Amino acid sequence: MSPEWLSQVLLPWVLASVMMAMGLNLTKADFALTWRHPRRLLLGSSLQILALPLLAWGLVLFLPLSPLAAAGLLLVALVPGGATSNMFSYLVQGDLALSVSLTTIAAILAPFTLPLVMGWNLEFLGLSGAGLRLPYWHTVGQLLLVTLVPVLTGMLLRRVLGTQTLEWILPKVKVLTGVAMIGVVTALFFSHAQRLPSLFSIETLAVLLMCVLSMTLGYQIAHRLRLPHASVRAITVEVGVQNAGVAMMVAFTILQQPGIGLVPLLYGLLMNVPVFLWMFACLWRDRQLAATLERS
Template sequence: MSPDWLSQVLLPWVLAGVMMTMGLNLTATDFARTCYPRHIVLGTSLQILVLPLLAWGLVALLPLPPLAAAGLLLVSLVPGGATSNMFSYLVQGDLALSVSLTAIAAVITPFTLPLIMGWNLEFLGLSSAGLSLPYWPTVGQLLLVTLVPVLTGMLLRRLLGAVILTWLLPKIKVLTGVAMIGVVAALFISHAQRLPSLLSIETLAVLLLCVLSMTLGHQVARRLQLPNTSVRAITVEVGVQNAGVAMMVAFALLQQPGIGLVPLLYGLLMNVPVFLWMFTCLWRDRLQTGRSTILMKRASK
């Protein structure tokens, strides 16, 4: 299978399918339930403003090649996706907040990513080498694979009804999930010889971006005394980025595999710190539940 066909044709279609699936899970009441503007503003600010600054800090500190640096900065500009919502659910976070933050980012990112990424390419000196990201064509393509599928999914949810959706949605989730994993695996295989080794500066940069962004989101949310479920949702949303969107921009729009390799690496390696953190949270919850049970038994005696 041709790598160009994979990245420029199949990846955008599969990505749109994943985003439509997320839309099938959304209703207007999901946003109404998230009635805490402070939580929304905090999560959005961390994801849209602070995360790119954190990525620039890593680019300044680490001796990354220019294309790898561009890939890391690109990862910091994309929204979360269905993966972040899944992790919020698994870690028992505020799912409504997670979905709302993802949806807001999906609306904002198509307009902010081309602009900021264009500046990044200039700062890295890559624009002088002919690399550019045309603004409006990029906005249009990002809307077609992010916002439009989400809105289509929400519309289909209203049209299909609860009975059909209950039967259909689990199958669509499995199908789109398997398709996305398959595309990422195929891209990994087709670019395996060009991927950095696991003991590389690119791997360090990817892991640092994920760990530091999750730590930042967690600490800021805790310092502002948000509920524990909101803290967990914000932690996931800031740390788990939609690597599929970043890969699409790099491979299909910029047509620069050298930039797309870091998002590909991120999509694979981000699962390591996220799963470790998730299991830590669930282990603490179990300990807390055990202690509460013991105290209740003592109190009843």
């Protein structure tokens, strides 16, 4: 299986199927309560759309990354969260409705904001002069086809399918799309293994710092604004867990630059380390609190 076929054919299809599965999970109830608290939505969206790219630029200026690696890190900061962030919000007992709402807002905006801002980033990095271009409307169209259109299709199918059929099909779709995405990322990892940076490289440090600092930023701001614990956890996950699949698709398929796609691939693999550590810390804290309340 060639790397080109994996990245340019299979990855977009699998990514679209994952987004459709997310749409199958969306209901009006997911949004009704969340939209009564617009401050939480505004905070989470602002952190994702404004703060994350600035944080990524801070790391690019601070660390001696190559221009292609820097472009990959900046690309990660511009993509929305995905089904993975919703899964982590659920596991950590966060506000799932808020998580889904933030993912949906980012998925709606990303096809229009990503090609525009990434085009500027390529110019600032001096890569546009090397022949790298991100055609705006072409990129918008491709991103819509693998993000927003599948989500809307999933929501439409949810309304068409009966409750009984949905209850039967939804767990199977979740498992199938999850396995497919893991399979594609694993295949891409092995097909580009010789070109991937080592685990002790500056690129690995940049990826881990990006994830840890973005989660810390989301947690600290949401906590200091005294949002409910569940909302704090949802915002923490949404800011830290990015849809690396979208970033890889832009790099491999649209830009056709594997050198830019290696950092998003690395991010998709390594972001799980700090997220899982934080998740276990939160669950351990919850058990300790529950035990304290029982004793009192």
